[in-house]
Amino acid sequence: MGLFSSEKIELRPELKDLTDKDFELFRKLIYEQSGISLNQSKKELLRTRLRARLTREGYKSYRDYYNFVSSDKSGEALIPLLDDISTNLTSFFREMNHFNFLNSVLPEWIERKGKARDTVFRVWSAGCSTGEEPYSIMFTLLAHLHTNMPPWDIKYLATDISTEVLKKAYLGIYPKEKTDGVPPDYFKAYFQKGEPVKNREMVRVRPDVRKYLTFKRFNLMNHLFPFKYQFDFIFCRNVMIYFDRPTQEVLVAKFHRHLKPGGYLFIGHSESLTGLKNDFKYIQPTIYQK
DSSP states (O other): OOTTOOOOOOOOOOOOOOOHHHHHHHHHHHHHHHOBOOOGGGHHHHHHHHHHHHHHTTOSOHHHHHHHHHHOTTSTTHHHHHHHHSOOOOOTTOSHHHHHHHHHHHHHHHHHHHHTTOOEEEEEEESOTTTHHHHHHHHHHHHHHTTSSSOOEEEEEEEESOHHHHHHHHHTEEEGGGGTTSOHHHHHHHEEEOOOBTTBOEEEEOHHHHTTEEEEEOOTTOSSOOOSSOEEEEEEOSOGGGBOHHHHHHHHHHHHHTEEEEEEEEEOTTOOOTTSOOOOEEEETTEEEO
């Protein structure tokens, strides 16, 4: 295009700044819909995280975007907002102390279930992100369960509020370099080669592992958890850091109700139930038992 071309260039209007009133509206909406608590110190984070999306999509102000999200009855418009303000940081075998604990407790757990002729095994990852957590745990379970008292009735529920991360988790496809933390014997047993993407070597979790997992969108702020069965283990790692204390206490009580007697709750390395009203037995940092 020449310097003096007569072709019109459409310029988007400059985005109006986030006001205190705008922030309060977003804060209330996010808290009511997801339990995520944003105090005043998070105003800059919200402004920064949303600016690129609003500019790209042509919004004139943060209030316009708030009006769009809050008026969407399907709840789908809320998902990108929550994605923008939360951090989906995850990796295979993150927080290795939990996997060391599983390896130490599973033989006794399996033996006890065997004596009771209990072949049902149920696990829940609440806030599963892109799937690295539930797959890592499933690999660990299979390494023990496949050598003891087959066949097992195994069902692994992996949930998140974000449909975007769930799509990735369901596919189970990852750049090979992201599996560096997977023990070599697990990698050999549970992965297969995938189609290269932009010259990156990709791998995929094998179908005989993925068949045990169900990935579903689920909001932890739901009044009732509609589960027909109790879980042996519940993992809710690095999720409660976004919630205030009353919300944490309500959620922890729900986890307790949906665990089998003797079952374990695993939380994130920066989280603790200390100071929260709860009925769990402390086992070690970030691990609790019903």
